[in-house]
Amino acid sequence: MEVALLGNPNTGKTSLFNELTGSYEYVGNWTGVTVDKKVGTLKKQIGQLIDLxxxxxxxxxxxxxGIASQYLLxxxxxxxxxxxxxxxxxxxxxxxxxxxxxxKPLVIGLNMVDVAKSRGIAIDVHQLSEELNVPVLPIIARTGKGCRDILDYFSLENQHVSHFSIDYGEKIEKAIENISDLLHEEQLNHRWLALQLLQGNQIVLDHIKTNKGIDLERIQRIIQELDKQIEEVEKCSLARAIYSKRKQIINDILEKVITKEKNSDRTFTDIxxxxxxxxxxxxxxxxxxxxFIFHMTFNWIGTPVSDWLDGFFSGSLSEWIGQGLQAVHATPFIRALILNGLIAGVGGVIVFVPQMIVLFFFISLIEDSGYMxxxxxxxxxxxxxxxxxGKSFIPLVIGFGCNIPGIMASRSIEQPKERLITVLITPLMSCSARLAVYSLFAGAFFAEYQALVVLSLYVLGVILAxxxxxxxxxxxxxxxxxxxxxxxxxxxxxAKTLFRSTWDKSKGFVKKATTFILGGTVVIWLLSYAGPHGLNVNIDQSFLALVCGYIAPLVAPLGFGTWQAGTALVSGFLAKEAVVSTMSIVYHAPHSGTLTGVISQAFTPLQAYTFMVFSLLYIPCLSTVPAIYKEVGTRKLTWFTVMYCVALAYIVSLVIYQVGRLMGF
Amino acid sequence: MILTELKKGEKATILNLSGTTELVQQRLLDLGITEGEEVCYKCALPFGGPCMLEVCGQCIGLRRREAKEIQVVRT
Structure with missing residues (x-):
């Protein structure tokens, strides 16, 4: 059994989906949260549920x-x-x-009965069910109330198909009949197809076109003729006439179903x-x-916890593991790999988890409250x-968390041109992975003004976008x-939604750190450990230093012409937080203390700021590129997006560094 | 009169929507906003920014340029 979940935007479909399937998908309080279809297995294994x-x-x-109509077809x-x-x-x-x-068999989940009640709207559920000739089950999707009834209903063997039908008037009914006769090759309900065609549904028309056995020309002639007749008699378009007829029927039904009490005065929302x-x-x-969010993230909650974690990783944890490895007589190679490679690299990224959790918490709060x-x-x-x-701003805000959902969120924008531009500029939004880079540098150079410095980077990203x-x-x-x-x-x-949504976003970051970044870290470390003259060479003689030495002169005009910075930027293409893990390895020296200490020796404040700006803009990460391709549809435009980011990063960083130098920083 | 001539918080009935573009009209219809419905002009943002309307118990935001194409009569 496959059940399609449909409804108006922001009516709680995904909340219901999560309740019915026991999964967790992204929910929020605005139009356009779900932009793709999602498949889940209904509890009790009775079938599949498709969230649209x-x-x-x-x-x-x-x-x-369009995705919803496409699915039905x-x-x-x-x-x-x-x-x-x-x-x-x-x-x-x-x-x-x-x-x-x-x-198809239909069941109605009547959601937000509580909201309706608070607005003085009482609904006779039984009467509504009678009028439409379908089961109507009252639910509160957010809390899961009533969701069991829906599951019980789908467990039944025979599901009921409604007899409900509207009489659209003689002319329209005649056209429906004529079109239906021409559609005998189609599997789908003919009356439905005919009505959608009369309403001018482009997706249905495209679907009919693919069926060679159908006389499309005759169908279109029928539609045109009817359109003209309706225009003459009712002075409105055919689609509008169908709409009005439905509206009239709906009003008749609601008359019998709804009792409105006195409207309450100003609501909480109004205030x-x-x-x-x-x-x-x-x-x-x-x-x-x-x-305020940045201040919470950096100055009040996130950074203190991160600092503590950093101390733990580079201090106690390294010590314990070092002693443990010594106790089991591990070879120096293994010891170096684990201590200087894995713990320094992955640990360097994991320490930023507290800051990200705080940021994600607030983004989730904005999404769930309705402020978006x-x-x-x-x-x-x-x-x-x-x-x-204004709708383009939503993908940009979501892009602060991660660019990929941001790029996908652009689908709810109506105009193709505005949608395309939004996709092109979303990679300039400072995602949470880049936060790791800022935290490292801002912590080392601008400790007192961390929130302000980081906010300036976010604002710069938005302005350039x-x-x-x-x-x-x-x-x-x-x-x-x-x-x-x-x-x-x-x-x-x-609270439950907020917690889950925060965790869901943070989880991706932790997962990436322990898989992707871990693998990359091992490779980077090996390259820094081996050189043309054998293993365990001085890091300046390693393969890594030799290869990335070629990149250094390219970025030298931007102020960070070292092979270390070059390496970090190259691995940053895999994932932006890899910039940090790579730096932990390439700047790692025994007894050198925390990474922050080493970094503050290797850069000047101006170089550090330029490096942050460059990291912000220079390239969409490896996982974002396919997401861009999926939305823009052509290789050429995908390449263009990647390349313009590189060019923009170079120019902006160059200007900041050179002007900063002239000003004496 | 046109919608944007209403004062903040004033209510009116929609007379004609046909001046707006087809896309806007379809969206307004989707939201249940048609001729004959009562609309409340809630506020407008500065520098010709969008305005906020309440129709059929829901709040929507609409560009002022589009709102200027909607004819209403005070109730």
Whole structure:
């Protein structure tokens, strides 16, 4: 059995998915969290559940919405589960009607009954079920209440197909009949296909085109004729006429189902919104929140814990393991590999986990509370200057955590041009892996102003991204920019969700450190241990120093023309945090103390800042490149993204270093 | 009158949406916003930034340029 989970955006589909499958997928409180389909196994092993991006209707506008319609056309699901937001029934039922027309067994999960109640909306669940002729199960997806009933329902052998059908009026019904007759080759429900075609659903049309046995021309003639007739009589488009008919039916149903009590006065959401979207305070509040987050991450919580961990790794832990290795009579090679290679390298990255957890916690908080959509609203005017819209800012904020989900989040942007530009500039967002580089350098050189220095790098990334967006928009075809964003009600973040979401993001980082970085570290260490003259050579005579010595002159004008910096940058392409692990190895000397101490000898503050800027911009990491390719679709554009980052990093770093030097830093 | 002429917090009924672009119209329809619905103009951001509306019990953000194409009548 394969069940498709569909519903309007931000109605809690993924929360329900997690409850029903026992898995954990990314959830948030804004439109466009889920941008790809996800497969999970229903509890009790009764079948598969497919989580799809939220859609308002089956006629898509943005790319993520197309994924849902595409999935239905594959005709793989045996049942559909429609999650409906009880506080917005009239709009949610448009999708429900289209799913009923799809003709597969359907069950409705009526979510957020509690929210509806608090707004004075009471729903007669039994009556609704009767009107639509489908089972309606009230649930609260966030807490998991009522989810058992859904599982029980899907355990039943025979699932019921609704008899619900709308009479669209004589003309439209006639056209549906005529088109259906031409579709006999199709497996999917003919009435549904016909209605989608009449509504102008491009994805369905493309699907029909692939079936050679269908007389497409005749279908299109029928549609055109009907369109003309409707235009004459009802003075509106055909799609609109179908919409109005559905709306009328929905209103009739709601009349019987909903009882509205007196509307409550100002809600909690209204009060917060009057502050955070205030004319004058909106942007300052957003910037203050970001600054506060960095201050928490660096000055108050993250750094003290990281420092303690660093001391533990380079002190006690190294000592204990050293003694242990001595006790088992390990060879010097093994001892050097473990102590100078693995512990120095991987440990150098792991020490930044506390800072990342703090940062991820706050990003999760923004996602779950509902503030994200307000950020899009507040930033729209500024983004407009760069040729983008406020929604493009969401991928950028997510990119602060990791560029890959950021790039994927761009799918919810309606206009292809704005979507493409957003993908191109997201790699300039300072992801958490780059945080490791800043923490190391800022800790060594700018201890007192850490938060401010790091914030300056984030801001620099955003500013350069906007400048590049403006530049790119000159080269792309002009499109009418669109910005409509739904502003969901705020909610108090759920502790469980917050914890899981923070852990989920941090987990990736720890996993990368113990696999990818570990492997890379061993290779780097071996190259630094071996040289043309044998093993255990002086590090300046190693293969690593010899090879990377060629890179050094290239970056010398930027102020860090050493082979050590060159090596770190090369391995940084694998993953940005590898810059740190590589530095731990190449600057590692016995009894030299912590890495911070060695670094502060090897760089000047200006060189350190330039190095951070270069690390911020210079290249999207190895795992980000396929994500970019997937969204832009061509090799050429993927290469372009990588190369422009390199060029931009070089130019900006050069300017900062040379100007800084002239100013006497 | 047009939507943006309303004062902050004022309510009005939507008369005509057809001045907006097709894409915007479809999105507004998706959100259940059509002629005859009541809209509340909540606030606008500075420098010609987007405005915030409340329609059918939900809040949305819309560019002022699009909002200027929506005709309403005070209720």
């Amino acid at each position: 991006p939220g859609v308002y209707a089956l006629n898509p506008i943005s790319k993520d919405e 594959e005709n793989r699901c045996t049942s559909t589960l429609n999650i409906v937001d009880a506080s917005g029934l009239s709009r949610n039922l448009h999708l429900t009607i289209q799913l009923l027309e799809f003709g 917060i919104d009057s502050i955070v979207t205030n004319k004058f305070l909106g942007i300052p509040i957003f910037l203050s929140i970001m600054y 959509a307000r950020v899009a609203l507040v930033m729209d005017r500024i983004m407009q200057v760069a040729g983008l819209n 906007l400048v590049m967006a403006k530049v790119f928009s000159f080269f792309l075809k002009h499109e009418h920019s669109v910005f409509i964003v739904e502003l969901p009600p705020y909610r108090v973040p759920n």
